[in-house]
Structure formats: C-alpha cells, structure tokens
Amino acid sequence: MASMNGAIIQVNNVKKSYYRASIEIPVLRNISLAVPDGEFLALMGPSGSGKTTLLNLVAGIDRPDAGEVNVGGINIAALGESELAQWRSRHVGFIFQFYNLLPVLTAYENVELPLLLTKLPKKEKKEHVEFAMNLVGLSDRKENRPSQLSGGQQQRVAIARAIVTDPTIIVADEPTGDLDKISAAEVMMLLNRLNTEFKKTIVMVTHDQRAAEKAHKVLHLDKGDLEPEVRS
C-alpha cells in the first residue's frame, strides 16, 4: 500500500465490538485509515458511532478485536500491557472532554505529572513544564488548583500536560465539548498552533462544526464505517 507510506498512523481493517451481557455490540466494522505526519484530523459522527472507540485504539488505551494499528511504525496492538503503557507515556498526548485534571494538584503539578515517568533531571523537567504552561498562556496560574480555574483554563492546563512530554501524536476527545464559544475558540487556536507551529499530528473527535473547521481533514464515522466529509 504505497499510498499509505509516510503515514504516522495506519489503521488497517480494524474490528471492534463491545459485549453487554454477552450480546455483541459491533462498534467498528472494518475500518482503515491513514494519517500522514503533521496532519490535523477531525473525526465526526453521531453519538454512539464509535468515535471515542476508534480514538482509543489509535492512542493505545484499547485493543482491536482484529486488524492492525500502526503508530510511528510500531504495531501497538502487539505490545504487552506494560510496554503499551510505556509507549503511551512517550508517544501520545491526551486531551479529554472533561479535562481530567487531578483536583488535589496545582496546575503546575498537573502539567508535571507525565514527567514523573521520565528520568529527566529536575531542571529540565521544570523547563519543560514552564515552556508548556507558557505556550498555553497560563504562566501566572501555576499555583492554582483546577477548582480555581475556568473550564477553558482547565482545558489549557490539560493541553499543556498533553504536550509536556513532546509526544508523537496528540489525541483529543471532544476537547471543546464542555466549553463556551470563546473558550472553545481559544482551545482550537491552541491546537491549531500546535499543529502548524510545532508540527504535531492531531486526531480530534468533535461534534462541533466550528472546531472541525480548524482541522485539515474531516472524516465521518457512521454505523461503524468511515467516510470522508464532503466539504461545502
């Protein structure tokens, strides 16, 4: 498949079902997808269509029933549990709809969290954290806890946490889903900047048409099948 060369993410014939009371619920039927390095991809589709499921497979927090998921040349579905965890900590930055910050930690400590798993010297850790907090424009809110920040600010802290390890790809599941218009626009601008300025590959699930417009490419997931969006 020469056309897929240069793709940083390659999903080949992936199938995924969930089971509820031993009844199979097929979510992804036979999905293939290639995301070139530096892409900013938006996944759209109705609720329950399997967007989060697909994103989770790409990010290595779940495994396909069949098929392959290659990221940066590694078939992550073949990795063992702890190898996969290590792989995630190095290669994936996560942004969630509800930010998922630790409420007991300050903004600074939340951003620092992924670095606990690295062997970086203290000084470098500090530089990384400060760079990331600076980038999201929250250098003055380091000592605040999540509860003392607005939703938009919390999501920016989460973005700083996602980039602090300089990951290969960034996955975002409805990053603006819980935000007002202005905060959502700020978050999208940030993601756009990460993509254009820092050349990060981003896969983003969204329901938000405005958010999707910032992406280079929009794919639609419906009833377990993937279709490119027809842009008007």
Added chain:
Amino acid sequence: MSVFRMIFKNTLRHPLRNFLTMLGIAVAVSAFGLLRTVLTSWDAAIEVAAVDRLVTRDAVSFIFPMPLAYAEKIEKVKGIETLCFFNWFQGVYKDKQNFFPRMAVQPDRVFSVYPEYILSPTELEAFEKERKACVIGESIAQQFNLKLGDQMTIEGDIYPGNWDFIIRGIYKRRDEKVDGTQMFFHWDYLNERMNQVAPGRANQIGWIVAKLSPGANPAAVADEIDNQFKNSSTETKSETERSFNQSFFESYSAIFTAIRIVSVLIIGIILLVLGNTMIMSTRERTQEYAMLKTLGFSGQNLISFIAGESILLSFIGAMIGIVLLYLLVQVVSAVVPKQFFPVFFIAPSTYIITFSAAVALGFLAALQPVMTTLKTRIVDGLRFIG
C-alpha cells in the same frame, strides 16, 4: 513533585473523613495497646519474681498462719541461705482507698532476702534499732509526700487498735519492674502487742520467704521443707516465688483469654474502618486512576499511590494512638491497685507490635482497592460515573 507528595496530597483530600478514620484507628490502637499492657504487666509481675526464692505457706490456704517455730526448723534445711518471715498486717492508713501492702517482717533480714529493695546502710541500721521504725517504698513516699522521721499511724483491722510507726528508711527500687509500694515494720512490735491483748494469736507467722544458696535445687529444697511438716496439724506448701505468682495468675486465665480475643477484634475493627475509607476514596477516583493509567502510570505506581495512602493513614493513626495509650497508661497505673499491677508500663514490644500491625493493616486495607483499580480497564474507568 514526587510519588510521596502525591500520596500526601491525596491523603489531605478529605480532611474530615481521613481525620475521623485516623482517630478511629488511634482509639482502637490505644485500646489494643492498653490490653497488651495489661498482659505484659501481668507477665512482668511473674517474670520479676525470683526463681531463687522459696515461699512457704500453710498448705490449705495463704490466710492460715503457721507456728513461729517453723521458721527455725526451715532455716536448718540445707540449701537455704537466709530467710525472713512475714505477717500480712493490712490496716488503714488515713483512708481505706490508700491501699499498699503493709507487713510485719524481720528487720535484719528482709533486705537480704529482697536485694531488689535497696536501702542505705545507715537507714537500715536506724530501722533495725528502733521498735516502732518502719521502711516504706519510694513510690509510697512520693505518693503520700512522706519523708524520714515522719510519723505514720495505721488503724489496724486484722490486728485491731492504733499502731504508730516512724519512718526510718525509704527503699529504692533496683529497676522499674520492682514494686516500690511496700511498707515493712518490726514483727516483734506486732507480736508483743498480740501477747498482751490476744495471746492466742501471738507467735504466729503468715509466710516465710527463703533465699536459696547458689546452686541449690529449688524443687528438692521445697520438698524437704514440706516433708518435715507432713502429717502435722499444719502442713506447708513451698514453691518458688515465680510459680507462686504463676499459680495466682492462672486463676485469671479466662480473663487473659478474653483480653486476647478482644485484641484480635480490635485489629479487625481497624481493618474495617480503614478498608471502608480506602474503598470509598478509590471508588471516587476511578476516573483519575484510569487517567493516570492512560498517561502511562504502571500498576506498581498505582499500588504505591493507594497502599501508600492507606499505610500513611494507619501509621499516623497509630502514632496518635500511641500518644493516647501513653496518657491512658499514666491514668490507669495511678488508679489500679498495686497488688495486681506492682508495675504498669508500656513494654517496648507493644510499640513494635502496634506499629508493625498498623503498617500491615494499612497494606491489607489497600488490597481490595488495589485489585479493583488494577482490574478496571482504562476505557471502562474513563467512562465511570461515580
């Protein structure tokens, strides 16, 4: 930031809940420690009793006296270095509440038989010389603020009448396990009065404590003593001080068993209190732990977060508990009768057992939360709604 700091911050998350949990642990730990202190103090009372001293008493009961002549006969038994006879005097000093043992003894012998009661030679000499002299233990002197030369009047009950004494010696304890609450006075003083007022009760002794010569076989000497008085109207029973104490305490073995059972129950309560808190906290944090796993935190990391918090809670609880225990023991030792607990103190093993139990329980209480957290798949954890 470090793993320890994470644990610490998590522990401070529900200050009231965790404070109450620690307080619960503290109360349970102090109760556990108090019960153990009862047991170890009882053991100490047995341990402190010598194996090189024989106690000879009436074979039927401790309360029946023996003829004075027995002392002379027993003294001649081979293997006995020296002996001293005693009469239980009891009486009331100022108030019935002021209980401490008061005994009529042979003043020139009692301190040879009991070298753990230390009396200076000058005080000993003064005690021997004067008929109404007495010696009290340092604990009693302290408790009633008595000093050398003070007058003590005891109202007799077993031996009626008012009895005047003058303090000529205050003995020190060789170590803290030694009883510092005894009062000794001249047996002759008692016997004289008995000769006058109740001649039938004169020339009788309560019990004899004999110090064995080095190398003497206690069982053989005891047999020889008791054989001498076989088939007489007053048979004797001799045994080492330690087995004497043991047989006294054996009659309380049901209480000891009860105390041990309650101790185990208390440990169970700690486990429930702490386990409940940990299960609640971990359940609330299902999403957070799923997020940490997502970021790449390993099972080991999560174990140290959860078990670390649990152990920290139980450890701090145990520390507060030990402080409570210390205060409790001060109070209890001031009010318990000294005849049961000549010494009442927290044994070092109690500290060790309490703290290691706290750490072990902290770990145990974390087991269920740890298992659940490790088992939960990330995708389910992230979707978890509390």
